[in-house]
Amino acid sequence: MATPQLTKNQSLVMGALAHSEGPMSAYTILDKLRDQGFRAPLQVYRALDKLLEYGLVHRLESLNAFVACTCPHDHEHDRGVTAFTICEGCGQVTEFHDEAIEERLSALVRAQNFKTEKTTIEIRGHCGSCAA
């Protein structure tokens, strides 16, 4: 998916996520953007849908929240699997990718005769700084 020019709302949501320390829920984003004229959840969700489609943003299923993609390349991990560590202490999210896991998962799933459309890998725990 090539990334077209973002619309005003998409840019505002992207900016909010990019400048955030950690993940944000759609409603948290909404609150951050009220001063820029946002009034309703759909304004956020519609922008997020596009940003997810362009690969600029990831959804964290276990948090019902969103983060900006930190992948160094051109968000071309369409084919690849994206994984996250999520610290319960400080909220820090780290995105990472690994071909070995991709290939192993792919083989296991193929053995089930299953066709993958989207893979979610999220690891909850504590980062080095927050470990008790």
Added chain:
Amino acid sequence: MATPQLTKNQSLVMGALAHSEGPMSAYTILDKLRDQGFRAPLQVYRALDKLLEYGLVHRLESLNAFVACTCPHDHEHDRGVTAFTICEGCGQVTEFHDEAIEERLSALVRAQNFKTEKTTIEIRGHCGSCAA
């Protein structure tokens, strides 16, 4: 976590999940159990909390839904990682486990100096019967 005797509510929720074809949301479970006297979401959520703790039930984060554990052993996958394929067509959920993925993930996470508490792996797609 040893599995104590289930209470009445826990048994009812467990039964509903065990006899279901696929995953169920807490509110769907509630509706199924109204005839057995269930009246409020908390009755379901409290039972689910315990069943999750005992390892008899898994939560599917990408669906906000729950499934009975199909693991053949005594639900002793406390140490292990549980993964799921989830068919968007028929709703079928297949639970599986793989040591190679566990070890690879474990190594990657350790390299981040991160302490894992819970790992979520969910693969959305289409099963063999439902593949377009």
Added chain:
DNA sequence: TCAATTGCGTTATGCTATAACGTGTGCGAT
């Protein structure tokens, strides 16, 4: 007996996400 724990029931509330409707704008085809 007394305190602590656990499960239960109820009401109310909060958070997450989408349905349904209408408006406006740009742009190619007729």
Added chain:
DNA sequence: ATCGCACACGTTATAGCATAACGCAATTGA
């Protein structure tokens, strides 16, 4: 030009998921 279409947008209402806070009852163990 103007028609038709696609797309973004704004608004209101509603649906779906989850928990807070209160009180009561049964169990257990000191």
